Amino acid sequence: REAVVSTQSTGLTYILTIGLLVSACTNYWLIGPEDGAGNPAHVGFVQDCSVTNKSVEGSPDTTQLVFRCNGIRTNFQSLMLIIVTATLGVGILSLFFLTILMLVYCFCDQLTACGRSFHTLAGIWQATSSVLVLIGVFLFPLCWEQDWVTNICKTSSVYHLGDCVPGYSLYLAIACSVLGYFLAGFSTSLDKKSFEITEFASMESLDTYKQRI
DSSP states (O other): OHHHHHHHHHHHHHHHHHHHHHHHHSSOSEEEEEOTTSOEEEEOSSEEEEEEEEEETTEEEEEEEEEEEEEEOOOOOSHHHHHHHHHHHHHHHHHHHHHHHHHHHTTSOTTTTSOTHHHHHHHHHHHHHHHHHHHHHHHGGGGTTSHHHHHHHSSOBTTBOTTOEEOHHHHHHHHHHHHHHHHHHHHHHHHHHHOOOOOOSSHHHHHHHHHHO
8 A cells, every 4th residue: 555655656746747847848938919920929938939020921011020939048138037947947857856766766665775764855855846946936027027028028027917918837837836735745744654663473473464565
């Protein structure tokens, strides 16, 4: 039973990590107005996207707004954008490394190889990662007055969305961070459920107990 519960904790950690990776890598933290072709503009951290005026083919004097992404972001325009990106990145990457450690743990002897403190360590790790992601989410609105956001959201400013609305990437990051706290508590509680002191009258009774579990 203990092994099943530990596997559940590992599986939930994997799901949480995948959710945060999807949130970080998709460019839908904010969604803005549609461009001239009916494509909704959107803002994120990975891709460098913008809305520009472009001449309509066959009518050089007519222009329309065109939304396009120019690949991976390489130009971080401000210190705040670097801080927010680094905070989110450290939180998500630390959780990713935890999933690798938990995979190794699945092949260990739960009682003797990894020790009782593993679940507590995992819980603290999950809670810390969730805190870092939430800090990044709360700092994100401080970037809304910068050019890479106002280009799409127009009148946006600090904690004011302007012409944009929150996208699913932002909601997913918040949901995963909150769930990370519950998962941290669940992981920590496994230490109490997985270990108990049992007194055996003889080696034969110990062998019988091992066969039973």
